[in-house]
C-alpha cells in the first residue's frame with residue numbers, strides 16, 4: 001500500500017502550475033472582439049432606450065389611433081394600489097354582446113362628462129388589440145367578444161390619453177362606479 005504524502009498540496013506540482021504560461025492569443029482575436037463590442041454598443045444605444053419609452057406610452061398607429069395593447073402589468077399594478085384589482089379581474093372576464101357594450105360605453109361616457117362616443121364592434125382589430133380609441137372622431141373600436149374591462153379602458157381614453165396617472169384615476173373612478181351598482185341602474189334607465 002502506497003504511503004500517503006504528509007501534505008496533500010504537493011509543493012512541486014504547485015510551482016509547476018505557476019510556471020505554466022498560456023499560449024499567445026491568435027492575431028485575429030482582438031479585432032474580432034473589438035468588432036463585436038462595437039456592434040453591441042451601437043445596438044444598445046438605439047434599441048433599449050426605445051423599448052423603455054414604448055413600454056410607458058400608448059403606441060400610436062400611423063392613422064393617429066391610440067392603440068391599446070392593454071399593458072396588463074402597468075394597469076394591474078395601478079388598480080392593485082387602489083384595491084381594485086379583484087374588480088379588474090372580474091370585469092376582464094365578463095363578456096358583453098354588442099348592444100350591451102355600446103350601452104355601457106355610452107353610460108360611462110355620459111357619467112364621466114366626456115360626452116357621447118361612437119362605438120364600433122368588430123371581429124378583428126388592426127394589430128390584434130382588444131380595443132382602440134380615435135380621438136379625432138371620438139370613436140371606440142372594440143373586438144368581439146368584448147369584455148367589460150375593455151369598454152372601461154377605452155372610455156377612460158376619451159378622458160385621458162396614454163396610460164399615465166390621469167388615465168388610471170379615471171379608470172379607477174369608473175370601476176368604483178360599476179362596483180357600486182349605480183351603472184346598472186343608469187343603463188336600465190337608458191334602455192327605457
Ligand SMILES: [Zn+2]
Pocket residue numbers: 058067068069070153157162163
Ligand atoms: Zn389604452
